[in-house]
Amino acid sequence: MNFTEAIALSLCLALSLGTAKAQNLLTNPHARATLSLNGEWQYIIDPYETGFYDYRFKEKAERDPGAYWNSGAADSRTDLREHGYDDQATLRVPGDWNAQDPKFLYYEGTVWYKKDFDYQKKSAENRVFLYFGAVNYQAEVYLNGKKLGRHIGGFTPFQFEIPDSVLQEQDNLLVVKVDNKRYKDAVPTVNTDWWNYGGITRDVLLIETPGFFVEDYFLQLKNGGTNARPIAENAEAAGWVELNGATKGEKVHIAIPELNLEKTIAYAGERTAFSLRLPEVELWSDANPKRYAISIRAGQDELNDQIGFRTIAVEGKQILLNGKPVFLRGICLHEEMPMEARRAYSKEDATTLLGWAAELNCNFVRLAHYPHNEHMVRTADSLGILLWSEIPVYWTIDFGNPEVLEKAQAQLQEMIARDRNRPSIIIWSVGNETPVSPTRTAFMKELVKTARGLDDTRLISAALEVHYNRDKNTIDDPLGAATDVVSVNEYLGWYVGLPSYCQTAQWETVYDKPLIISETGAGSLGGFHADSLTRWSEEYQEWFYEEQVKMMKRMPDNYTGFTPWILTDFRSPKRNHPVYQEGWNRKGLISNTGDKKKAFYVLQAYYNWIEAQGQ
Ligand code: GCB
Known part of the structure; x- marks a missing residue:
């Protein structure tokens, strides 16, 4: 039995056994x-x-x-x-x-x-x-x-x-x-x-609905339907509505009052497609996170939401937001409040974390390494922060096991189902630093295929690893052939050599696609000051960022985004140095006491510079 057969068999088994x-x-x-x-x-x-x-x-x-x-x-x-x-x-x-x-x-x-x-x-x-x-x-x-x-x-x-x-x-x-x-x-x-x-x-919520109700919907501009202007005229939006418990023929009313748009369709079962011609619509972007209220009514039920119209696409080596090249000035973050050493879960938490990212002058955040709570995504929608959302296919999971693939697929499906109407999300990531092997690549490609099948309006990526080489660091992971954007984590100057290694480092990718440096980082204990050669000092981390920034400025021309690791210190049982770590990964630009480290300002200056270049 080959891998694909094994997957098919396990899916049949799951169905017949009624896996919860x-x-x-x-x-x-x-x-x-x-x-x-x-x-x-x-x-x-x-x-x-x-x-x-x-x-x-x-x-x-x-x-x-x-x-x-x-x-x-x-x-x-x-x-x-x-x-x-x-x-x-x-x-x-x-x-x-x-x-x-x-x-x-x-x-x-x-x-x-x-x-x-x-x-x-x-x-x-x-x-x-x-x-x-x-x-x-x-x-x-x-x-x-x-x-x-x-x-x-x-x-x-x-x-x-x-x-x-x-x-x-x-x-x-x-x-x-x-x-x-x-x-x-x-x-x-x-x-x-x-x-x-x-x-x-x-x-945890209790939700009461009428006997039949609007379960889900999707609406977004058709890709390619816009140009570089912030207002699109006569754009076409396409979508679908799914009712639960309804019979065919039931009337569904869709309205976007601010655009004076109303449409009634007859429910045709499952996902019933519809389209809307938008005479004049303000596009959602990082610069102008314009959202419109939408209501979908069927029988006694009315679903209300806030959506944004935008397109995201790849053209050659560039990422296009609303038809215009965009550079992703990003940062990674965990769903964690560092000062209280706890999971983030509320709108207030999201406002604090994304507020710090905005202070760095980010227009992009990589939500690592799992789907974050819905408040985070909706807050990003309202602030105009573009997002990368990921499933926890992390490091060496059991790639040869079809049941593991099924678990990963389920999480991918649930992530996309929850957030498919959020304009902030532009990239679905199917994993992080998975080790190259034929079995792993087959597994990851299945995930890419599933993601595309569930949502063909966004970009797909995965954070890959790089094999360091003094002459040239080459990004050639075979998974890069399957994704829209090639993303790579690199730690030159922290896990490999000193920050000065960046000065002579050369980079190349075998893929003519947009390239995101999806991680880089160095640890420092907030408040510990020494000369820049001293590990764990804020000065070492600052120097690391200075060298990384200089290196980024000479990246190949498909370099379109940067999301260093990481916004804040975060708890990790793997980080056991008795003086500098004590159960914390210290690569945060902000310490667990909420203080900004010196490197924060290096990245901020870089992002201000990029913005000033008009990118
Ligand atoms: C990585 C991982 C991230 C770790 C980080 C580190 O490459 O993707 O989850 O926390 O490195 O600090 O080593």
């Missing part, structure tokens, strides 16, 4: 939420998974009073119960558990979360969905003792419909088993250079 697959996502959940389940949740730490398995290590029966999805409340004083949710300790949702109590800092395993809520449907015919922004890594969700489903993957949303037979008007018992253990066949795998924050890390 989350339902199609309701787009823009925050605009529809009827009840937020954010807040304090009670919990049980369960490293042995006693709440899930019996003493023979078999999954407990649904009604087993000892199963932790049941309340643990005793029916009489003779009942034996060994769990319960009565104590006062709580965990905040959204949020990782690691930052909330020192006992969780290094914990990797199962925690049961429990929340009670009352809920009255507005009408008996309505439907109710339970939506999770993300749970890291695996979630089993139970309501009133019934299992709603399971989700695998720590950075993408999922939802379950709650059957009427399960939902109560009072005292609903919602329990989520969260497990963040690392596994070789997981995506990401056991080895990453970031903190494995566990928990219900993003918003």
Whole structure:
């Protein structure tokens, strides 16, 4: 059996075995939420998974009073119960558990979360969905003792419909088993250079819809339909609408009031295509992040959203935004608030992180190394920051295993489903620093194919590695043949030699495509000052950036973007120097105390210079 056959077989198996697959996502959940389940949740730490398995290590029966999805409340004083949710300790949702109590800092395993809520449907015919922004890594969700489903993957949303037979008007018992253990066949795998924050890390929402409703839609300008001007005339936008629970022929009304546009189509099942002629539209760009309100109505349901019209394309060695060459002045960032050493999850967090990027004069951010929360992407939409969004296919995952491919595909699908209407995202990345081999390249090409199949309006890339060579550093990873943009991480002057190595370094790519330097960086401990040859000093990092910038100025002419590693220091269990690291990767331009290091200003000056060149 060759690789493709193995994949086909595993997909068939998955279908026939009914592998827990989350339902199609309701787009823009925050605009529809009827009840937020954010807040304090009670919990049980369960490293042995006693709440899930019996003493023979078999999954407990649904009604087993000892199963932790049941309340643990005793029916009489003779009942034996060994769990319960009565104590006062709580965990905040959204949020990782690691930052909330020192006992969780290094914990990797199962925690049961429990929340009670009352809920009255507005009408008996309505439907109710339970939506999770993300749970890291695996979630089993139970309501009133019934299992709603399971989700695998720590950075993408999922939802379950709650059957009427399960939902109560009072005292609903919602329990989520969260497990963040690392596994070789997981995506990401056991080895990453970031903190494995566990928990219900993003918003939890209850959403009530009419019997049939607008589930999802897509609308964007047709590529090539614009020119370099900020206003396009007579442009054509194409898209589709998908209803849930509707019959064919149902009327769907699409309106963009600011453009005086209204259109009614008849629903033809699945994704029903439509197009709109836009007489005069202000284009969304980094310079002018113009958004329009859109409403899509069907039956009793109305979905509201904010979208931006823009095109993104590659022409020869350039990236064109709205038909005009753009240089990506970028920075990488993790979804983490350095000062509190926790996952970022809110609009305020997004505003802080992207605000720092804007202060650097960035027009681009690489969201590393997994899809970030939806607030981040929507905040970028409103600020005019272009984005690279990535799935955690990171380093050496189990490329030969078709189930791993399936897990990666699921995350890719969920990432694109959530964000396909966000104008800020211009690049989907299918992975980072994956080691070249025929098996890996076949795996990665499958992901590229899937990404294109799901969204042909954006660019596809992956962060590749470079093999350093004193004479010439050549970028020739075979995966580069499959992506629209070739992106490369290089650490000349940190992992390889000293920053002075940059002075004579030569670069070439075998691909006539746009080239992004998707990482480069050096560590420094904020506030530690010494001469520039002293590792870990701010001066070494500053010198590193100075040499990198000079080298970038002599890059081949397909160099179209730069996203150094990284905006802020971030926690990593791999970084164990007792003086300079103590569990932190120190390559941030901003320290974990929120102070800007000297190198911040070198990059800022470079970006000001690029902007002044009119690029
Ligand atoms: C890399 C990885 C990134 C690491 C970084 C480093 O190449 O892509 O995840 O954190 O290097 O600091 O070594």
